Amino acid sequence: MNATLPQTETLEIPKPPKRLLTYFEDGGRTVGSWLLTTDHKRIGILYLYSIVAFFTIGAIAAAIMRLELITPAGDLVTSDTYNKLFTIHGTVMVWFFLIPSIPSVLGNFVVPLMLGARDLAFPRLNLLSWYLFNLGGLLALYAIAIGGVDTGWTFYTPYSSTFTNTHVVTMVAGVFMAGFSSILTGLNFIVTTHKMRAPGLTWFRLPLFLWSNYATSVILVMATPVLAMTLVLLSIERIWGVGVFDPQLGGDPVLFQHLFWFYSHPAVYIMILPGMGVVSELVTCFARKPIFGYHFVAFASMAIALIGFFVWGHHMFTSGASVYSGLVFSITSYLVAVPSAIKVFNWTMTLHRGRIFLNTPMLYALGFIGLFTVGGLTGLFLAALALDVHVTDTYFVVAHFHYIMVGGMVTGFLGGLHYWWPKITGRLYPESLGRLAALIIFIGFNLTFFPQYVMGYLGMVRRYHAYAPEFQIYHVMSSAGASILGVGYLLPLIYLIWSLKHGKKAPANPWNATGLEWQTPSPPPKHNFAQTPIVTRPPYQYSAETEEHMVYG
Amino acid sequence: MANSHEAVAEQFDDMPQQIEASTLGMWTFLATEILFFGALFLAYIVYRHTYAQAFALAGRHTLILYGTINTALLLTSSFTMSLAIHSAQEGKNKPLLGFLLLTIFLGCGFLLVKGLEYHEDVHEHLFPGAHFTRELPAPGQIFWVLYWVMTGVHSIHLAAGIGLLAVIVWMAWRRRFSSYYHNPVLISGLYWHFVDVIWVWLYALLYLINRH
Amino acid sequence: MTVLNPPIVPRKIYGLIWVVLLLLLLLNWGLAQLNLGPFNLVATLAIAFIQMMLMLLYLMHVRYNTPLTWVFVAAGFIWLVVMINLSLSDYLTRGAVAGRFGKSWIHETSVPPPVYLPKP
The missing domain is CATH 1.10.287 (Helix Hairpins)
Incomplete structure (x- = not known):
């Protein structure tokens, strides 16, 4: 049926016959029209509200912890409160911010646009996913409000099932719900990517964001059910006092760790792959060059998703798993470095002799490449059996995964948010403030977390609210950095909201980028395209020689 | 034909695309279900490996008669479900309704038998916890925890399947299906058969392999 | 159709x-x-x-x-096998440590308790 449409060049901006209503206007502006919407763009924005709220809660917990850690004595909060604080921080940030951040917010918004589709394959399921997510989030908040949980985000047994007196089951129920929401989102993306690509959009013409989004979805779908069942078993053990993981009743606590990390290690890649996808988009757009080694970057995403399932045992080198399995998991963990490095090299080669525009999204992308490299390389330290024994449960580990998750994913998220902000809202953000914020975040982040590598290596153990005085200098640096980081996060919140009303109107394609999402007006109409686009070329046909029309806010 | 085109949702171009998408969606969901039950299977394998003797003793207490009747009921319900699909593909509405109702009936029969079996299990102090039988070694309780969780989660799935088929019956009653459009019947059939496949494994693991 | x-x-x-x-x-x-x-x-x-x-x-x-369906069906089982397999790589070798040359390099042995230094 689409074959009868005239063959248009994909890079042109098709002029709609008349002005279509934007997705803000079409369907009404009432609260009800938002809460019952099945439009992927509106659901993406609903997710944005949710994750900003959860991020704020997680960030407040982190801020109190950093305040406590300025002095070696535990003088601001008790050790019990401190345990609850890092549990809040971990649980909320992992399940209610990082996992849905890029896939559910940016992915929801741009995936159908990039595919040239009118919506995701199952729009009602998409809305259900948002409701489940919020229900789970509210349950988790309820658990926090009635007294909190002190197990850490990993809920290790038998402490979580037998010994703690906190509200583990409520919290776990919240995470379980959020898991269902993840599965539905992943399922929706997988089916949509398979079945709803625009005519001519073959797999190897897909933008790289879609490849990493697809890889992420595979993880969401294949790993999350294991977590769900593990949490069910944990709750059963806790409620009925029967032994599944309790060693006193013959259970094996390490089995819990196996099951938990079978989900949670791949989940770490849920928290980085989408960021890599965003960076691939940004690097090629702002270097005005086709991506270097498209196929390698695409397959690297799939390889990371796949190998990510073979490595979970490296979290258990010191918890009683066998030496042989440690060896196996150590080797497979090294393997993950290969596709990750391929990505970094390809981004770097894309920059090489490109015409680089240092716009805000590009600053975030460059920050991502640097911080991810540091985080990834220190991950190799941790994959080495012997060294891991030395630094397990120290701040070295904390620094490592914050470099990946905050330095990687949050940076990628902010970069993507700025990049697609004109498309999402139809307004440009103030460019100079944006660059300033990106710079502040980069500095604040490194000041916060780099000292943690050092003190971790020197023996500072994680999850303690009091510590030996010789570590104070590092903790003070870290806390100072955290306050800078806080300012850096507040700035975009303020100027992005400001730009909604006062920002310049955005054209359809402010970055002169090539993706399908830029060929429809900003903000897009309800069904995304006036007519189904037809793709005739590979992605990223940028050229440094052509005249550029970058629009600055 | 006009009727069938109404069923195409607005995000799809045409009916084939919609059918392919929803079928693929169901298969993706079933893959997640494999992993969902997979966690239990892993726990079972690990503990059977660790406590072979205790599992052999504990496994002998499962009621093989109930289990076998239930397996036969489910296998038969899969057969009637297939016949329902066949009728749907041929566009015969009455047999479709009949076979769907028969499938639901067999599913309810399964739950009934399972209920009787549970009742007897509880009576014999095989529910884990304070009143658990003293005749078994301590790790035998782990077998029974897994028994209750596995069969319980399976029963919940079966109940969901019955609910799903009830919706399909309602749709068939409203004459929503034709030889052209009957994909919901096919997809529900996939789910129903899958729940049956899981049971075949539960039957083998819980009722059979620990007899000797 | x-x-x-x-x-x-x-x-x-x-x-x-x-x-x-x-x-x-x-x-x-x-x-x-x-x-x-x-x-x-x-x-x-x-x-x-x-x-x-x-x-x-x-x-x-x-x-x-279609082949695509085959892939999706196989994926669920492959992932399950990966999970069981790698977990068993731990359980089947618990308590085993590397032996000397000439012997099977994995053999059952009890791990000696750690030696703690006397408190100062």
Whole structure:
């Protein structure tokens, strides 16, 4: 049926016959029209509200912890409160911010646009996913409000099932719900990517964001059910006092760790792959060059998703798993470095002799490449059996995964948010403030977390609210950095909201980028395209020689 | 034909695309279900490996008669479900309704038998916890925890399947299906058969392999 | 128009599969009454596997389906095998440490308790 449409060049901006209503206007502006919407763009924005709220809660917990850690004595909060604080921080940030951040917010918004589709394959399921997510989030908040949980985000047994007196089951129920929401989102993306690509959009013409989004979805779908069942078993053990993981009743606590990390290690890649996808988009757009080694970057995403399932045992080198399995998991963990490095090299080669525009999204992308490299390389330290024994449960580990998750994913998220902000809202953000914020975040982040590598290596153990005085200098640096980081996060919140009303109107394609999402007006109409686009070329046909029309806010 | 085109949702171009998408969606969901039950299977394998003797003793207490009747009921319900699909593909509405109702009936029969079996299990102090039988070694309780969780989660799935088929019956009653459009019947059939496949494994693991 | 739907499987095949499934069930139940030593496990699991394959291929129409469906079906099982396999790499070698040359390099041995330094 689409074959009868005239063959248009994909890079042109098709002029709609008349002005279509934007997705803000079409369907009404009432609260009800938002809460019952099945439009992927509106659901993406609903997710944005949710994750900003959860991020704020997680960030407040982190801020109190950093305040406590300025002095070696535990003088601001008790050790019990401190345990609850890092549990809040971990649980909320992992399940209610990082996992849905890029896939559910940016992915929801741009995936159908990039595919040239009118919506995701199952729009009602998409809305259900948002409701489940919020229900789970509210349950988790309820658990926090009635007294909190002190197990850490990993809920290790038998402490979580037998010994703690906190509200583990409520919290776990919240995470379980959020898991269902993840599965539905992943399922929706997988089916949509398979079945709803625009005519001519073959797999190897897909933008790289879609490849990493697809890889992420595979993880969401294949790993999350294991977590769900593990949490069910944990709750059963806790409620009925029967032994599944309790060693006193013959259970094996390490089995819990196996099951938990079978989900949670791949989940770490849920928290980085989408960021890599965003960076691939940004690097090629702002270097005005086709991506270097498209196929390698695409397959690297799939390889990371796949190998990510073979490595979970490296979290258990010191918890009683066998030496042989440690060896196996150590080797497979090294393997993950290969596709990750391929990505970094390809981004770097894309920059090489490109015409680089240092716009805000590009600053975030460059920050991502640097911080991810540091985080990834220190991950190799941790994959080495012997060294891991030395630094397990120290701040070295904390620094490592914050470099990946905050330095990687949050940076990628902010970069993507700025990049697609004109498309999402139809307004440009103030460019100079944006660059300033990106710079502040980069500095604040490194000041916060780099000292943690050092003190971790020197023996500072994680999850303690009091510590030996010789570590104070590092903790003070870290806390100072955290306050800078806080300012850096507040700035975009303020100027992005400001730009909604006062920002310049955005054209359809402010970055002169090539993706399908830029060929429809900003903000897009309800069904995304006036007519189904037809793709005739590979992605990223940028050229440094052509005249550029970058629009600055 | 006009009727069938109404069923195409607005995000799809045409009916084939919609059918392919929803079928693929169901298969993706079933893959997640494999992993969902997979966690239990892993726990079972690990503990059977660790406590072979205790599992052999504990496994002998499962009621093989109930289990076998239930397996036969489910296998038969899969057969009637297939016949329902066949009728749907041929566009015969009455047999479709009949076979769907028969499938639901067999599913309810399964739950009934399972209920009787549970009742007897509880009576014999095989529910884990304070009143658990003293005749078994301590790790035998782990077998029974897994028994209750596995069969319980399976029963919940079966109940969901019955609910799903009830919706399909309602749709068939409203004459929503034709030889052209009957994909919901096919997809529900996939789910129903899958729940049956899981049971075949539960039957083998819980009722059979620990007899000797 | 029904090209994209799976082909209509004759009722005869469904009937045949049903009979075979029930016969296998009977066989499985019968075998459980006999003591075959380790072969009980093998036979039971083999029969369960055959029953599953029959249901997947014929009742769930995988046999008549696209390669994409095959991939999706296989994926679930492959992931399950990965999970079980790598977990067992731990459980089957618990307490084992590397031995000397000439011996099997993995052998059962008790791990000596750690030696703690005296407190100052």
